[in-house]
Amino acid sequence: MKEKWEELAEVKRELAARDWFMATSGNLSLKVSDEPLTFLVTASGKDKRKETAEDFLLVDADGQPAEATHLKPSAETLLHVEIYNKTNAGCVLHVHTVDNNIVSELYGDEGEVVFSNQEIIKAFGLWEEDAQFRIPIIPNFAHIPTLAKAFADHVHGDAGAVLIRNHGITVWGKDVLEAKKFLEACEFLCQYHVKLLLIKR
Helix, strand or coil: CHHHHHHHHHHHHHHHHCCCEHHHCCEEEEEEECCCCEEEEEECCCCCCCCCCCCEEEECCCCCECCCCCCCECCCHHHHHHHHHHCCCCEEEEEECHHHHHHHHHCHHHCEEEEECCHHHHHHCCCCCCCEEEEEEECCCCCHHHHHHHHHCCCCCCCEEEEECCCCEEEEECCHHHHHHHHHHHHHHHHHHHHHHHHHC
8 A cells, every 4th residue: 555655746846846735735546456446545634845754544345434533534535435436537626716616606507617729628538629528516515415425426537636615626537647637738728718708808
């Protein structure tokens, strides 16, 4: 498990360097085993710019600690549970940025945001000239089981992305590299869109 820990720590370090974990927000996880399902997830309330021996804890298929610990799993661990139980994904990343929050608010009433005519959507395997990339947007339910249920309705494959209105974006992929690639592409799209709207005003 040490190798998995270090792999997750490395992506946390990289995303923290981009200031994508403001005010202890965000969470990350990495699957450790399939049978039984266990995964490492960020501990709740930690400053993700810092690195400690208590950054992550091992949880089970219900999102509960799989080992004795005083640590609490991240509040949104149930969203990770939905992904790992429904797909073959190996990594989940969730960040709150100003731009992804703005996009989620702009298009929240529509229930999705659609991006097209962007070269970077090839990161999602979309190569057609008129391809569109859609990210569903769900309400930010304070009750986490309700949020997880709404989130699960949009978990259909081993890779994907969902925006929670004014609560950041969650992406997942087969491994750390794929999940990070998808997150970077989503953030590029959100940043581009916000800047374009500002220029056009």
